[in-house]
Amino acid sequence: MEFVFSEENLRKIENILKKYPVKKAAVMPVLYVAQEQNGWISTEVMREVARILEIPEEDVLGVATFYTMYHKKPAGKYHLQVCTNVSCMLRGGYAVYDAVKNKYGLKNGSVTDDGKYSLEEVECMGSCGTAPMIAINEDYFENLTPEQALAIIESMK
Amino acid sequence: MERIVLPEIENLHNIDVYIANNGFAAARKALLMSPDDIIDVVKKSGLRGRGGAAFSTGLKWSFMPKSTDKPKYLCINGDESEPGSFKDRQIFEFNPHQLIEGIIITCYAIQAKSAYLYIRGEYHKWVNLMETALETAYARGFVGEEMKKTFNTDFSCNIYIHKGAGAYICGEESSLMNSIEGKRGYPRVKPPFPAQNGLWGNPTTINNVETITNIPPIINKGWEWFSAIGEPKHPGTILFGVSGHVNKPGVYELPSGTLLTDVIYNYAGGVPGNKKIKCVIPGGSSMPPLRGDQLEGIKMDAESLRAAGSAIGTGGIMVMDEDTDLVKVLARIAKFYYHESCGQCTPCREGTGWMLKLLNRIVNGEGSQRDIDLLLSVANNIEGNTVCALGEAAAWPVKFMLMRFRDEFEARVSPHINLEPKNKVHSMRHTVNPIDKVEI
Numbered sequence: 001m002e003f004v005f006s007e008e009n010l011r012k013i014e015n016i017l018k019k020y021p022v023k024k025a026a027v028m029p030v031l032y033v034a035q036e037q038n039g040w041i042s043t044e045v046m047r048e049v050a051r052i053l054e055i056p057e058e059d060v061l062g063v064a065t066f067y068t069m070y071h072k073k074p075a076g077k078y079h080l081q082v083c084t085n086v087s088c089m090l091r092g093g094y095a096v097y098d099a100v101k102n103k104y105g106l107k108n109g110s111v112t113d114d115g116k117y118s119l120e121e122v123e124c125m126g127s128c129g130t131a132p133m134i135a136i137n138e139d140y141f142e143n144l145t146p147e148q149a150l151a152i153i154e155s156m157k
Numbered sequence: 158m159e160r161i162v163l164p165e166i167e168n169l170h171n172i173d174v175y176i177a178n179n180g181f182a183a184a185r186k187a188l189l190m191s192p193d194d195i196i197d198v199v200k201k202s203g204l205r206g207r208g209g210a211a212f213s214t215g216l217k218w219s220f221m222p223k224s225t226d227k228p229k230y231l232c233i234n235g236d237e238s239e240p241g242s243f244k245d246r247q248i249f250e251f252n253p254h255q256l257i258e259g260i261i262i263t264c265y266a267i268q269a270k271s272a273y274l275y276i277r278g279e280y281h282k283w284v285n286l287m288e289t290a291l292e293t294a295y296a297r298g299f300v301g302e303e304m305k306k307t308f309n310t311d312f313s314c315n316i317y318i319h320k321g322a323g324a325y326i327c328g329e330e331s332s333l334m335n336s337i338e339g340k341r342g343y344p345r346v347k348p349p350f351p352a353q354n355g356l357w358g359n360p361t362t363i364n365n366v367e368t369i370t371n372i373p374p375i376i377n378k379g380w381e382w383f384s385a386i387g388e389p390k391h392p393g394t395i396l397f398g399v400s401g402h403v404n405k406p407g408v409y410e411l412p413s414g415t416l417l418t419d420v421i422y423n424y425a426g427g428v429p430g431n432k433k434i435k436c437v438i439p440g441g442s443s444m445p446p447l448r449g450d451q452l453e454g455i456k457m458d459a460e461s462l463r464a465a466g467s468a469i470g471t472g473g474i475m476v477m478d479e480d481t482d483l484v485k486v487l488a489r490i491a492k493f494y495y496h497e498s499c500g501q502c503t504p505c506r507e508g509t510g511w512m513l514k515l516l517n518r519i520v521n522g523e524g525s526q527r528d529i530d531l532l533l534s535v536a537n538n539i540e541g542n543t544v545c546a547l548g549e550a551a552a553w554p555v556k557f558m559l560m561r562f563r564d565e566f567e568a569r570v571s572p573h574i575n576l577e578p579k580n581k582v583h584s585m586r587h588t589v590n591p592i593d594k595v596e597i
Contacts, residue, residue: 019317020339021228021357027339028322059340066341066499067322069278085240086442087400087475089489123325123493124240124442125279128400128473129407138281 003044005052009033013052023053027063031070040071076111076118078156081135082149084121087128092146096132097121099146100153117153159386160410161394162370163251170286172293175254181299183373187262188310195266199372202380203392207244208234208328208365209441209470211391211459220352221267221360230356231264231272232337232363236321236328238277239441240493241473244396245366247408249276249283252370253290257316259369261300262376264314267362271315273337274366278322288318325497329545330363332499343501344545367396388414391458395472399425402432402478413458420457421476432478436562440470442490443550445557449479466557483565487558488516494551505548508539512555524570533559 005013016029030053034045041064050057064070071079082097104112106119127133130142134149141152168174175181187195200215221229233256237245248256260272276284294300294316298307305313319337321327327336331345334356355361371393375383384392391413397420400406404426411420417439421427428434434449439457445467447455455461459469477486495509515532518524536552536559543549559566 019319022338025337025339028336029320032320032322053339055339062341063339067278067324069321069323084489085493086438086486086489087241089486090401090475090477090481091406122279123496124238124242126237126243126246126277128241128243128475129398131400131406135279140282 001042001044003034003038003042003048005034005048006037009037024055024059027053027055027060028067031060031064035070040074074111074115077116078136078153079118079120080106080153081120081122081125083123083125083127083131083133083135085124087124088131088133091131093132095146096134096144096149099150100134103150103153158412159394161374161383161386162255162367162396163247163408163410169252170250170254170290172254172290172297175252179377180254181258183376184258184261184299185308187376188265188308188312192266192268195262195376198380199266199375202375202383203389204368204371204375204383205391205393205459206365207367207371207395207471209239209443209468211469214364214368217352217364218263218267218362220350221362222353225360227359228271229267229269230359230361231260231267231269232330232333232356232361233260233272233274233366233369234328234330234333234363235274235276235280235366236325236333237280237366237471238325238328238497239443239471239473240490241398241400241438241441241475242471243398243400244408244472246280246283247396248366248370249280249287253287254294255373256287256366256370257291257294257300259372260316261304261314262372263362263364263369265312269314269362271317273356274316274318275327275333275337276318276320277327278320284318284320291316291318324499325493326499326545326547329547332545333363334361341499343499344547346544387412388456388458388461390460391469395457395469397424397457398471398473399476400473401476402428402434402481403476404429411457414456414461417452417455417457417474420474421452425474425476428476428478430478432480434476435479435481436477436483436486438473438475438554439467441473442475442493443546443553444468444470445553446561448561451561483558483562484516484520484569487554488513488520490554491516491551494547498547498551502543502548504539504542505551508535508548509551511535512551516555519566519569522569522571523574525574526567526570526572528570529559529563529566 016026046060050060084093084097104117108121111118127142133142196218204214205211235245324342326332327342329344332342336342351361386392394410395413396408396410398408409424436446438446455465462469491513495513498505498509500506515528536555539548540552
């Protein structure tokens with residue numbers, strides 16, 4: 001499927017390019033812009049990013065696959081990220097993770113059939129003092145019980 | 158007790174409140190000094206990096222070449238991905254302008270015209286807060302071309318925010334620079350060091366967010382004041398992030414040298430249910446864990462912790478009570494390093510996976526006595542054999558956990574499980590519990 005940046009995003013990219021002395025450096029922020037528009041980073045997206053930044057396509061592929069926050073396949077409308085690293089684990093991170101997993105029949109990296117939710121077991125999110133936590137798309141929800149986590153997820157329409 | 162990095166002033170994130178509280182006075186003062194004088198003050202203050210290595214900040218700045226035609230860069234490390242560390246986000250949220258002022262002063266001291274503030278990608282909220290603060294500072298003429306007029310000087314610098322995308326390794330300084338350059342976050346071989354060959358091959362200094370936030374008060378109040386706080390060899394306050402089994406987890410700004418037991422019991426409210434402490438990791442998950450009976454009298458500063466057999470790291474204190482399953486904890490730590498190993502060096506890429514599989518096998522009750530020794534052997538073969546310190550970060554928890562809590566692990570392995578290879582040539586693959594069947 002063809003991918004082109006929207007007019008608005010092209011202007012965003014123009015501003016991003018001003019931050020760096022070379023175009024290649026803009027690949028990470030530009031991938032973010034692309035992900036925001038497309039939902040995930042497809043091959044077409046990477047080709048277009050490479051064309052705009054005038055860098056080899058494989059360089060974009062290298063970056064997109066190295067960093068975990070670029071989705072290499074479509075994520076759910078609500079991407080649920082549960083931290084199970086030590087600080088969260090000690091305060092019940094796995095209870096939250098298992099509750100989410102069981103309720104929606106998800107496993108790490110999978111998406112519900114209706115495309116509404118996807119689940120990821122993430123590494124430390126920096127919420128150790130307010131553990132356990134769940135991040136839904138870009139927002140953090142902290143100091144949760146499994147019940148509260150499920151209630152928050154349910155409230156997402 | 159005075160707080161330097163996170164003062165108790167309401168709405169300090171608002172630039173007007175910050176200015177009313179002597180904000181940007183340090184920048185004004187610093188821009189009248191010579192860059193060398195500033196470096197000298199910071200050197201004398203004894204300020205040491207808060208990102209983990211506790212290296213002298215002034216000394217690091219002095220490595221920047223004086224006579225060069227190349228542009229110089231400052232990178233501020235706000236990647237904050239170390240498990241147990243959550244201090245920088247407090248600065249982004251509650252005191253962003255002191256960080257910005259610190260960046261301006263540092264840029265002037267090392268004569269850098271551009272600074273990149275690297276913030277981890279998961280911190281969307283804090284990236285936005287920082288961007289708003291930075292826009293305000295630009296609009297008020299404290300940063301950029303306008304600052305020449307504001308401060309009546311001919312120096313100016315620009316600050317840019319670069320958002321990471323979920324790689325722990327980018328907290329390593331050379332990997333951070335590669336990430337800013339738009340590459341995979343592979344650490345670089347040192348030497349050459351960043352001060353000679355950093356961002357795009359130019360002289361670069363990389364400092365932690367908390368370190369830089371300490372700069373304005375040092376300039377304002379002088380090095381004598383700063384060096385008198387806390388432990389003389391590691392002066393100042395440190396942001397301690399206390400997490401795990403404590404009643405009041407959170408970030409506490411305390412003078413260096415505060416007793417670890419004081420941090421846990423007096424500030425973080427002790428352990429729920431008055432349970433005993435089995436284990437404490439004092440500086441984020443990469444640092445050697447301490448046994449409960451080792452905690453008495455340990456001071457929280459670089460030298461004291463080193464003497465106690467651990468390290469200060471990022472000051473992320475993880476407390477585990479007597480009922481904690483340390484085998485599971487170590488397996489979780491191993492999983493983290495397996496996930497975050499960038500894959501550049503073989504010992505780390507392969508070794509972290511082996512350690513995780515071995516630990517999972519022990520967690521599942523399928524481990525043998527030999528697995529414990531094999532774990533140690535793998536850890537020893539990673540340590541010192543990698544480009545960056547992630548190798549040590551992965552090996553230390555395993556090594557020291559096994560050294561200090563060996564009985565916990567021995568109780569979980571069975572003497573009846575015989576993992577003697579059936580075929581000596583093919584080794585582990587032909588054992589009773591094949592390691593490649595252990596789920597990661």
